Amino acid sequence: MTWRLPQASTMAGAVDTLFDFVLWTSVASFLIIVLGKLIFLVRFRRKKIPEKESLYLTGHTATELSVAVILLVWVMVIFYWGWADYKKLRSAPAGAMEINVIAKQWLWEIQYPDGRRLTNELVVPKGKPVKLIMTSQDVLHSFFVPDFRVKQDIIPNTYTSLWFEATEAGEHPVYCAEYCGAAHSGMLATVRVLEPAAFEAWQLAGFLGEAGAAEGEAASEPKSLAEKGREIFMAKGCQACHTTDGSKGLGPSQKGIFGATEALEGGGTVTVDENYIRESLMEPAKKVVKGFQPIMPTFKGQLTDEEINALIGFIKSLGGK
Numbered sequence: 001m002t003w004r005l006p007q008a009s010t011m012a013g014a015v016d017t018l019f020d021f022v023l024w025t026s027v028a029s030f031l032i033i034v035l036g037k038l039i040f041l042v043r044f045r046r047k048k049i050p051e052k053e054s055l056y057l058t059g060h061t062a063t064e065l066s067v068a069v070i071l072l073v074w075v076m077v078i079f080y081w082g083w084a085d086y087k088k089l090r091s092a093p094a095g096a097m098e099i100n101v102i103a104k105q106w107l108w109e110i111q112y113p114d115g116r117r118l119t120n121e122l123v124v125p126k127g128k129p130v131k132l133i134m135t136s137q138d139v140l141h142s143f144f145v146p147d148f149r150v151k152q153d154i155i156p157n158t159y160t161s162l163w164f165e166a167t168e169a170g171e172h173p174v175y176c177a178e179y180c181g182a183a184h185s186g187m188l189a190t191v192r193v194l195e196p197a198a199f200e201a202w203q204l205a206g207f208l209g210e211a212g213a214a215e216g217e218a219a220s221e222p223k224s225l226a227e228k229g230r231e232i233f234m235a236k237g238c239q240a241c242h243t244t245d246g247s248k249g250l251g252p253s254q255k256g257i258f259g260a261t262e263a264l265e266g267g268g269t270v271t272v273d274e275n276y277i278r279e280s281l282m283e284p285a286k287k288v289v290k291g292f293q294p295i296m297p298t299f300k301g302q303l304t305d306e307e308i309n310a311l312i313g314f315i316k317s318l319g320g321k
Helices: 012-043 061-090 196-205 210-215 225-235 274-282 305-317
Strands: 097-104 107-111 117-119 121-125 130-136 141-145 150-154 160-164 170-176 188-194 261-263 269-271
Touching (some): 107 121, 107 305, 121 130, 121 196, 150 160, 188 196, 225 305
Antiparallel strands (some): 141 150, 141 170
16 A cells, blocks of 8 residues: 555564554544434424424433443453454564664664664665664663564663564664654664675675775674673673683683573572673672672773673673573
């Protein structure tokens, strides 16, 4: 349909179907109500029936209960349908390609696992699930791709995520859907969807210099996000307390920790995810793993969002659940 945005992701059709159901059942309800009002206006208008001869109407329990039940069923169908689709939108498939997004006034910075960085352009393969792990460097933003029917708020000092699987090659606009300052309307980007073979060629091109590409010779290979994270891990002295081989240290080993559930001092548990790692770097004494002392210093103000993403990438590279 030319009046509708492209359904360029696997979830776009499901979102549109639910929207259409809500729209057209609402339209039908509106027409029924308006028609009923018109019938009553004509049938019981004052000129036709004198006021003293007007009928005295009382409630009809069976009708009232029937309408209430029908409306309840209608609302619950919408709720369940929406909840089922919402769960699909929130749970990225296993093996999804992870890409970091840093929102800042007024641009989008994209970080790939292989170390490549782009501004205001996200390049992804067609037919492969992609998970975006996003944070904001300043204020609240919102990543919105209308063609994919996905939108997610991006919050300072924490991580949120969304996923999609593009089904149409080409360029799809990205907007910030949360007012973020004077140049909010200019905070635009593009998702460029490539066929799998073209995406592989694009990735390869990242490791070739212009002269090298012309001659078919590889240029120096950029460092991956995990490699950069390992350098930061060593430079900040993290290895003094945290081992990477599973052996015990002054702090929990980082080997296989990502995605694990850890017991905390004082009770409770926590899942080791992006937000927990970030919180542990900024406020290390807030949630201390059971069996360890709160001796880790804070890195607040010492690490950029890019460096935190790299550290998380390194920890992920050590395995997890």
